[in-house]
Amino acid sequence: MLKEAYTTKELMVALTIKAESSITRRAKRESWQARPRVGRGGGSEWLVASMPDVTRTALVSAEARLAEQRTVKPTVPTLATAGVSDVKRKKALARADMVALYTDWLAKAGHGTKATARDSFIQAYKGGAWPQLLEALGSKVSWKSIERWKVGLRKNKTVVALVDRRGAGNEQRAKMTEAHAKLLLNAVLQPNHPTVSSAIRMATSAMNAQQLEIPAERTMRRFIAMWKETNFGTWVYTREGKKAWNDKAAFYIERDYSLIEVGDIVVADGHVLNFETLNPWTGKAQRMELIMWYDMKSNCPLGWEIMPTENTQSIAAAFRRAVMTLGKYPLIAYLDNGKAFRSKYFNGVDFRQTGIAGLFQDLGIHTIFAWPYHGQSKTVERFFGTLHELEQWVPSYVGNSIDAKPARLNRGEPLHRKAYEAAGGRPLTLEETHYIVAKWIDDYISRPQRGHLNGKTPAEVFMQGKGAGVDETKLRHLMMAKAVRQVRREGIRFLNERYYDGMLHGRTHPVQIKYDLQDPSYILVYSEDGGEFLCKAQRQNALHPAASLLGTDQHREELKQAIDLKKQQEKDASSIARQVLADSLADQRNRMIVAQNEKIEPKAQEAAPLSQAKVLSIESAKKKAQAKREQAPSYVPPAEKPEIVTELDKYDYLFMLSVKEGIVLREADREWMEYYESTEEYKQVAAPRYERLRKLYEKNRPCVAQAN
Numbered sequence: 001m002l003k004e005a006y007t008t009k010e011l012m013v014a015l016t017i018k019a020e021s022s023i024t025r026r027a028k029r030e031s032w033q034a035r036p037r038v039g040r041g042g043g044s045e046w047l048v049a050s051m052p053d054v055t056r057t058a059l060v061s062a063e064a065r066l067a068e069q070r071t072v073k074p075t076v077p078t079l080a081t082a083g084v085s086d087v088k089r090k091k092a093l094a095r096a097d098m099v100a101l102y103t104d105w106l107a108k109a110g111h112g113t114k115a116t117a118r119d120s121f122i123q124a125y126k127g128g129a130w131p132q133l134l135e136a137l138g139s140k141v142s143w144k145s146i147e148r149w150k151v152g153l154r155k156n157k158t159v160v161a162l163v164d165r166r167g168a169g170n171e172q173r174a175k176m177t178e179a180h181a182k183l184l185l186n187a188v189l190q191p192n193h194p195t196v197s198s199a200i201r202m203a204t205s206a207m208n209a210q211q212l213e214i215p216a217e218r219t220m221r222r223f224i225a226m227w228k229e230t231n232f233g234t235w236v237y238t239r240e241g242k243k244a245w246n247d248k249a250a251f252y253i254e255r256d257y258s259l260i261e262v263g264d265i266v267v268a269d270g271h272v273l274n275f276e277t278l279n280p281w282t283g284k285a286q287r288m289e290l291i292m293w294y295d296m297k298s299n300c301p302l303g304w305e306i307m308p309t310e311n312t313q314s315i316a317a318a319f320r321r322a323v324m325t326l327g328k329y330p331l332i333a334y335l336d337n338g339k340a341f342r343s344k345y346f347n348g349v350d351f352r353q354t355g356i357a358g359l360f361q362d363l364g365i366h367t368i369f370a371w372p373y374h375g376q377s378k379t380v381e382r383f384f385g386t387l388h389e390l391e392q393w394v395p396s397y398v399g400n401s402i403d404a405k406p407a408r409l410n411r412g413e414p415l416h417r418k419a420y421e422a423a424g425g426r427p428l429t430l431e432e433t434h435y436i437v438a439k440w441i442d443d444y445i446s447r448p449q450r451g452h453l454n455g456k457t458p459a460e461v462f463m464q465g466k467g468a469g470v471d472e473t474k475l476r477h478l479m480m481a482k483a484v485r486q487v488r489r490e491g492i493r494f495l496n497e498r499y500y501d502g503m504l505h506g507r508t509h510p511v512q513i514k515y516d517l518q519d520p521s522y523i524l525v526y527s528e529d530g531g532e533f534l535c536k537a538q539r540q541n542a543l544h545p546a547a548s549l550l551g552t553d554q555h556r557e558e559l560k561q562a563i564d565l566k567k568q569q570e571k572d573a574s575s576i577a578r579q580v581l582a583d584s585l586a587d588q589r590n591r592m593i594v595a596q597n598e599k600i601e602p603k604a605q606e607a608a609p610l611s612q613a614k615v616l617s618i619e620s621a622k623k624k625a626q627a628k629r630e631q632a633p634s635y636v637p638p639a640e641k642p643e644i645v646t647e648l649d650k651y652d653y654l655f656m657l658s659v660k661e662g663i664v665l666r667e668a669d670r671e672w673m674e675y676y677e678s679t680e681e682y683k684q685v686a687a688p689r690y691e692r693l694r695k696l697y698e699k700n701r702p703c704v705a706q707a708n
Contacts, residue, residue: 002059002157005035005045014062015055030055054103057153061096064159088164094136095149095162101130102146118143176215176223183207184220185227193239196224257297257452262465263326265296267334268315271384275394276427279308280495285427287398290387290437291315293322294380296334298461299449301383301441302326306433313482317516320475325699328467332366390440395425431520438696484528486510492523492537499523499537502565513537521661552643557636635663648686651676655690660697 006014008023017023027034033050037043048056102121109117126139152161183206188199200220207214228235237245269292276285291305291314303321307314323329360367391397399405408416428436445459453461485492487507491500494513497520504525511534514524525534544551547559635657638650654673657663665673676682 002048002056002063004049005037005047006059007037007043007045011046011059014059014066016062026055052107053150053154054100054107057096057100057103057150060153060157060159061093061100064093064096091136091164092159092162094133096153096159098125098130098133098137098141099146099150099153099162101133102143103150176219177212179210179212180207180215180220181223181227183210183212184223188224189235189238191239191241196221199224260297262295262297262300262462263328263330263467265332265334266302266322266326266330267294267296267380268292268319269294269336269380269384271387273306273433274388274391274398274400276396276398277306277433278427278429280430281308283496285396288430288433289314291318292380292383293318294383295326295458295462296379297465298458299379299383299453300445300458300462304437306430306437321699323470323475324472326467327469329363329470330365332368333360334368334370336370386444387440390436394428394436395420395423396427435696438699439692442692442695482530483513483515484510485513491540492525494523495520498540500540501525501535501537503535504537553640554636554643557640635665637666638669647676648681651682651686651690655693659694 008020011023030052032046034044034046037045105121106117122143149162184203187203233249236249271290272287273290277288279286288306293302302325303318305314305318407413408420446457448455448457487504491498510528512526512528512530521539523537525537543559544555547555638644644650654669658665
């Protein structure tokens with residue numbers, strides 16, 4: 001604190017001036033006023049009020065430094081008695097020195113140039129004119145801050161006014177100790193992952209119970225944040241578990257895809273589709289399971305199956321299509337760790353009990369099972385994330401999380417439900433689901449990708465390594481789903497459909513069927529043990545109740561074919577019966593003639609085996625029936641269908657017969673299709689659509705060996 005007046009000697013000490021003459025000259029130059037000194041020795045002393053600001057500021061700074069050296073407690077607060085830290089004390093002294101330099105700088109500037117002097121002082125300070133002050137106060141000091149410090153010094157006349165008071169309220173609070181840290185970490189590192197606020201409240205209660213001083217909440221929050229930065233792995237593992245730790249904190253292993261080729265490794269996994277599809281077995285809507293086989297080198301989807309649940313049957317069907325698309329057998333099958341993929345049906349363990357020698361083992365394919373809860377090890381997981389863009393556009397989308405489900409599924413949203421129904425929203429059929437997935441995949445494999453594809457599309461990389469083809473007959477026997485059904489007079493009932501072939505006539509025993517859900521137009525029929533191939537049964541459509549009067553030409557043709565088939569079966573059955581009866585009557589007449597000639601009673605005899613003539617007659621009737629069935633036309637010619645008006649209608653009809661149904665067309669129809677495909681109408685209007693359909697049907701249509 002400044003006194004009212006100082007003697008010359010006191011000013012020499014305070015201002016660090018060695019000669020009295022220097023004080024006298026400065027007093028004269030700055031017009032100091034003096035008064036008689038009271039006390040022994042007399043003399044005079046200089047009044048502080050008459051001194052300019054620069055001198056008074058220098059005296060305040062000098063008094064603060066002298067107070068640090070005094071042993072007698074002053075009557076006013078000083079830096080030594082204000083209870084501040086060393087850091088803040090040094091900073092306050094640096095501020096006082098800065099005010100003194102600033103005031104002296106402005107005093108030398110002269111009248112009318114203070115604004116320029118202020119800016120030049122700050123530039124000199126930031127340029128390093130006083131490096132010790134720059135290090136202590138930093139580069140963010142402005143002349144406005146210095147003016148504020150100068151006013152504080154003038155009002156309080158002590159450097160204590162320059163002490164930084166930020167955080168002063170917490171200086172007397174308890175500090176974090178090891179006991180505090182232990183309680184706080186015990187509260188926050190819980191598997192239920194409580195919030196930081198909740199953990200601090202729990203830790204505070206524990207501290208009170210142990211009679212510990214409570215640190216500030218900001219102190220505890222800062223401690224948790226700093227501990228988390230250096231112990232993130234422990235934080236995630238303790239609060240969220242092993243899978244989260246693996247996904248967020250564990251070391252990342254990167255693969256070098258340049259070391260493998262297309263088809264070396266195919267990856268399989270399941271994904272629950274985020275939209276509803278009608279279950280063909282129950283007729284109810286549900287989220288179906290997509291089983292996907294994916295080439296690791298090209299990022300290209302190879303084959304898939306859509307089923308109500310993930311099972312070995314769906315995995316096998318998807319793998320069959322993947323191999324057919326790939327054109328060769330893969331070297332390694334990289335499988336999920338799920339229950340269905342761990343089945344004995346695949347890994348070959350204890351195959352004597354399952355009846356098959358392990359699917360992949362039999363095909364010479366090695367298997368690798370992914371680590372549990374390591375989704376990043378299966379590259380197909382990334383594909384399923386991209387597939388979500390398709391799922392969002394399906395009307396029956398249900399969301400991939402609770403927060404993302406559509407408004408129509410929430411309570412109190414009748415308007416959205418009505419809008420959904422008015423727009424025709426409904427679950428898709430299984431066939432529609434296959435179609436939209438196939439169409440989206442065609443678009444996906446045509447997109448350039450970054451990463452190891454380096455801007456190429458999956459289709460480009462895949463085609464460079466595609467194989468020449470595989471034995472699809474072997475795949476058919478190993479991969480197609482199987483079921484046992486009873487043959488009845490109407491054929492075989494399966495998935496609410498009826499399948500029939502002429503070879504089933506007269507059979508009433510169980511058979512084994514093999515089917516492909518992506519092509520439900522037919523089933524393959526075997527003996528019950530699967531050893532003998534019987535026929536390929538086609539799906540039968542119900543007929544028009546009054547086709548001859550109310551139906552179209554197609555309805556009448558379907559009815560005619562059904563009646564012809566029934567009449568042929570009746571003819572075959574009756575011809576055999578007539579031949580048997582004729583042979584029986586001939587035998588009876590012969591026995592009666594013999595009995596009359598011999599005049600003896602005929603002996604009871606066992607039923608004689610069929611004669612050679614009878615056997616030949618039966619075989620002849622069968623061959624005639626078979627030949628007639630083979631000569632019957634397999635489809636209605638386009639000219640006999642009244643609904644075909646344009647050439648595009650005719651092409652669509654023949655395309656569906658030949659490509660989708662696999663029916664061999666007549667030579668004239670094949671030539672007409674080749675002609676139409678060369679026209680401008682086809683190239684501009686229809687070519688893109690039919691090329692996509694051709695890829696879809698050729699990719700998914702199984703190659704079924706025809707029974708001879």
